[in-house]
Amino acid sequence: MILWFILASMTAAAIFAVLWPLGRGPRARRGGSDLLVYKDQLREIDRDRAAGLIGDAEAEAARLEISRRLLAAAEAQPKGAGKAAVAASPQSLRRKRLAAILVLVILPLGPPSLYLALGSPDVPDQSAFARVNAPSGREPVAALVGQVEALLGRNPNDGRGWELIAPVYMRLGRFGDAVEARRKALELNGETAVRHADLGEALAAAADGIVTVEAKAQFERAVAIDAHEPKARYFLGLAASQDGNSKKAAAIWRSLLDGAPPGAPWVGFVRKALARLSASSPIATTPTAGESAKAGADGLAAATAKPGAATATNPRVSASTASAHPPDTPRTSVSTTPSTGSTSKAGAIIPRNPQQ
Amino acid sequence: MIPELGHYALMLALGLAVIQGLMPVVGTSSNDDVLIGMAAPAALAQFGFVAVAFVALAVSYVTSDFSVLNVYENSNSTMPFIYRLTAIWGNHEGSMLLWVSILTFFGALVAVFGVNLPAKLKANALAVQGWIAAAFELFILATSNPFLRIVNAPFEGRDLNPILQDPGLAFHPPLLYLGYVGFSIVFSFAIAALIEGRIDAAWARFVRPWVLVAWMCLTLGIAGGSYWAYYELGWGGFWFWDPVENASLMPWLAGTALLHSAVVMEKRSALKIWTILLAILVFSLSLIGTFLVRSGVLTSVHAFATDPRRGIFILTILVLFIGGALSLYAWRAPLLKQGGLFAPISREGALVLNNLFLTSACVTVFVGTLYPLALEALAGQKISVGPPFFNLTFVPLFIPLLLAMPFGPLLGWKRGDLVGAAQRLMAAEMLAAVAVAAAFALEHGGPVVAPFGVGLAIFVMAGALVDIAERTMILRLPLRAALRRAAGLPRSAWGTAFAHFGIGVTLFGIVAATAWGSERIVAIKPGNSVNIFHYQLTFDGMFDRSGPNYRDAVGHFTVRRSGGSLIGVMQPSRRTFPASNMAVTEAALMRRGISQIYLSLGDSNLSGAVPVRLYFKPDVIMIWWGAALMFFGGALSLSDRRLRVGAPKPAKRIRAALRAAG
Structure with missing residues (x-):
């Protein structure tokens, strides 16, 4: 109000x-003259x-x-300029x-x-400063991350620590670190479908939401262990849609919805993805500016869920994530996706010495 | 709520810009003082609301409000305060907001300080300013909105591009924009004059201070960018003929030409048509620069994000404004009357020569920058136009310009005496000859033309001194009288001398640093040494250091004279930013007089050995000192009393001024 x-x-x-x-x-015209x-x-x-x-x-x-x-x-010089103008005609x-x-x-x-078209009157300010002082008793995330990192630095074989910090990295947008942490968790704590799916998700997030060959392999492994692992199946559908195979994607997501346990939190999300798929054949729908903020938000708030959408809607986000890669690491399988444009451009962000 | 206020303020500013663009034009065409009077309040209000928008974004950045998408994408709560602030324009959306802020700031300046302007000229100029502002505000809201929000704010932002986390970001973009956008005022004045159909000597006088301000800021902005690239990018170059650099050089060249032709127009009422055209071209070049940099046509540090919609939008703005301005020009220019007459050898003639060379140089840069792009777009062929092209085209155009430069101020108005000027420059000519000889004797290696370059630089510098000596008659009159004359010289004369001197200084630095610099690229192991020029650097080892939001891998080098005495320590580093997982090189610079030792660590650490690039850059600092001198010269000229002629002053001060003048 x-x-x-x-x-x-x-x-x-x-x-x-x-x-x-x-x-x-009417007043005298002020101003200088030639x-x-x-x-x-x-x-x-x-x-x-x-x-x-x-x-x-x-x-x-x-x-x-x-x-x-x-x-x-x-x-x-106009007559009468400088004096009061004549009475209003x-x-x-x-x-x-x-x-x-x-x-x-x-x-x-x-x-x-x-x-009304572009504004977001309902979104509250959320400055980091205010959040630190919020009465929720939450400690600054950076400090917590620092503590866990210090612990892990001393004891890098602490599988539980890696598992703990990985989702925080995801939430912070440090996808590269998240990949490392999930890889470690997988190695140290043993293979499960969920861990494979998590690693694949981190890999995809680090690649701008593109399901790379490496990420896909993780999801396939996860499904091989547990055919009902929902995250892996969602991403396999996403991979299909990124390959331009909307039919296959729709089939995967539909079967995922059919087998959904009652009250599964991700049902609505998959439904939306499915709706987008049928609304416009390729996933790269171009939303309006207002939507892009929300989509960007979803993509982040749940990097867990929808990195693909973040890519499609927000090139800036994707470009800067891509730069998180060391410049010389060869990328895997970007060519399989319809939104390759954003990845190839990412190279441009990394300033290179033309003489090197 | 704060970002929302900023968002709405920007929209209000757009509404006000439309009003500012409409009312004064109706007012001037119907001679309605009331409508004419709406221009200034609209401009002020528009600036006020854009300022609210800018401050709102600044607050979001400084408090790390990641519910603002733009802040989330380009900031991080661990960044030091100064970078959280400068990150505002370290990205596309924010930098466009800065662009518009400066645009409306200039509009407000005209509204407040343009009291000596004829009312109609001022109103029309503000109207044109309103159109430009409306176009760019629409651009921001439609394609580059910095106020978009995120519903569930993430905990941490993605960090600013590490290359940009540098004090240079605080100065370079705002100064450059002050320059670019400052020329928009000149453009607005030109269009206003064309609309009214009256262009006379007084116009040039009115426009002069705005050209000067824009030119000064652009000079410093370009120089700052060059120094920043020099120390941050890690390979010791200060100018690369990169298209983005060229995009800023073109308005500078055309702006320099405008600065000089406006003098002729003001003094002799000549070159009117040409000056108006230049005024249009300078801002057009600024717009083209904005288009090149912001559309993603070029890939560079400056192309923050590439989005075809933006490119097309800017292109549309470009076509509308440049096309509209040039059509108006084609329609109105033939109506202009010829101005004063002058002989070819005269101050006017010299300034025409200056314009000829500067615009030709500008054209070569334009061709060298746009031809590869056009070729790629039309034929799909990729070529790169680099230093060899510019050395062959730009440099030969600049040499005669610089040779002629000291003569200009010594020639009289209307009809000058070239032989007399050459005689008066005798001292400068001899000094230059001595410098050439000395350079040949002292320096070995380096290109054969380098000593002549030094000679030219000395000639330019000495020429500026001769100009002042001639005007004060310091060698002919007793010192007391000469000093009195010096005090009586118009400040613009001092400004000219300083700026011309600065050109010589910059030239000297460029010639010396490129011709006689030395370079070593080696992989070095701890305990080993490397020699350069008269110095020996010993690599003591690497150590780690952590900053507020980065980690440094620092190389520790001890610098000694080749004889053995210790000079100091240099600590170049590789800096990694965990938030974005990117690394940059932080070169170490050690000043030796006006020269520099430049050391940067290589890209990857081999086993035990660290690759380093080591340069000795003789006299390199003079390049930027020269630019600072040019800026100072501009400032002196700007403070000249004559630029404020016609500004209402209290009667007492007028009488005092008259007494001082008489």
Whole structure:
């Protein structure tokens, strides 16, 4: 409510700022004129003459030139300028009214309708500072991560530690670290379908949401262990859709939904993915700007769930993730995806020495 | 709520820009003072709201509000305060907001300080400014909105590109934008004059301060960018003829030409048509630069994000403004009257020559930058146009320009005396000859033309001094009288001398650093030494250091004179940023007088041996000192009393000024 009140007062201030001159009525036109400049130039000729910058004959000629300009400018000066303008004519009154109407149409209608289309009035501010001081008792994440990292640095074979920190890395967007952590967890804690699927997810997230050959292998391994592993199956569907095989993707996701246990939290999500698939054949739907914020948000809030969507909707996100790769690591299988554009561009972000 | 206020403020600014673009034009065409009077308040209000938007984004950045998508993508709560602030323009969306902020800032400046402008010229100029602002505000809201939100804010941001985490980010983009955008005011004045159909000597006087401000900022911005690239990119170059650099050089060249032709227009009412065209071209080149950099046509550090929609949008803005301006020009220019007459050998003639060479140089850069792009687009052929092209085209154009430069200020208006000027420059000519001889005697290796380059630099510098000496008659009059004359010189004369001197200084630095620098690229093991010039560097080993949001692998090098005495320590490093998992090289620079030792660690660590690039750059600092001198010269010229002629002042001060002038 406060927000709307402030926005309304801002609009009022803007309207007032431009309507105010209309209300002042006719006044003397302020402002300088050419005459002063030419008068000064005449004086300047004398100065230049004294400094030896112009010859006597030339100075005389120049003075003549400037005087001529001075006269012309004096003639061109509109009559009555500088004095109060004549009383408002009916035309000027009409113009004034028209201007006022225009202002009262543009400002109260334009920005608010734009805002309704593009703004997000319901999203609260969430500054890191405020979150640190929030009463929830949550410690700053960076500090927690630092502690766990220090522990793991001393004891790198602590499988539980790796498992603990991996989702935090995912949430922080440190996908490269997440891949490492999940790989370690897999190695140290033993193979399970879930761990394979998690690793595949991290790999895909690190590759801008593209299910690379390496990631796909992880998902296939996960399904081989547990044919019902939902995350792996979702991503295998995503891989199919990225390969341009929408039919196969739809089939995988449909069977995933059919076999969903009641109340599974991911059902709605898969349904949406399915809907997007049928709405427009390739997954790279181009959403409006408003959607892109939300999609970006979903992609992050649940890097767990939907990195593919983040790629499709938000090239900036994908480009910067891609740069998380060491520049020389060869990429695996980017060519299998329809959205390769974003990956090939990523190289551009990493500044390279042209002479190297 | 704060980002939402900023978002809405930007939308209000767009509405105000539309009003600012409409009302004054109606007002001037119907001679309605009330509507004309709407221009200034609209410009001020628009600036106010854009400032609110900018501050809102700044608050989001500084407090690390990751519910703002743009902040999440380009910031990180562990970054030091200064980078959390400068990260605002370290990305596409934010930098466009900065662009518009500066644009409206200039509009507000005209509204407030343009009191000496004829009311109609001012109103129309503000209207044109309103169109430009509206176009770019629409661009931001439609394709590059920095105020988009995230519902569930992530805990941590993705960090700013590490290359940009540098103090250079605080200066380079704002200064460059002040330059680019400053020329928009000149453009607006040109269009306003064309709309009104009255272009006279006074116009040049009114526009001069804005050209100067824009030119000064652009000069410093380019120089700052060059120094930043020099120390950050790690291979010791200061200019690469990179298309993005060229994009900033082109407006600079055209702007320098405009600065000079405006003098002729002001003094002699000549070159009017040409000056107006230049004013249009300079801003067009700024827009083309924006297009090249922001559309993703080029890939570089500057192309933050590539999105074809943006490219097309900017291209549309480009076509509309440049096309519209040039059509208006074609329609109106033939109506202009010829101005004052002058002989070929005269101050005017010299300035025409200056314009000829500067614009030709600008054209070569334009061709060298756009031809490869056009070829790629049309024929799909990829070619690269690099230093060899520019050395063959740009440099030969600049040499006669620099040779002629000291003559210009010594020639009289209307008709000059070339022989007399050459005689008065005798001291400078002799000094240059001595410098050439000395350079040949002292330096070995290096290209044969280098000593002549040094001679030219000395000639330019000495020429600037001769100009001042001639004007103050310091060698002919007693010192007291000469000092009095010096105090009486217009500040713009001092400004000219400083700026020209600065050109010489920069040239000297460029010639010396490129011709006589030395370079060693070696893989070095701890305990070993490497020699360069008169110095010996010993590699003591690597150690780790951690910063607020990065880790450094630092190489420790002890620097000694070849004789053995210790000079100091250099610590170049490889810096890794965990948040983005990227690494950059941080070169170590050691100043020796006006020269520098430059050391950067190589890309990968081999077993035990560390690859290093080591340079000795003689006189390299002069390059940037020269730019600083040019800036200072511009500032002196800007403070010249004459630029404020016509500004209302209290009667007492006018009388005092008259007394001082008389």
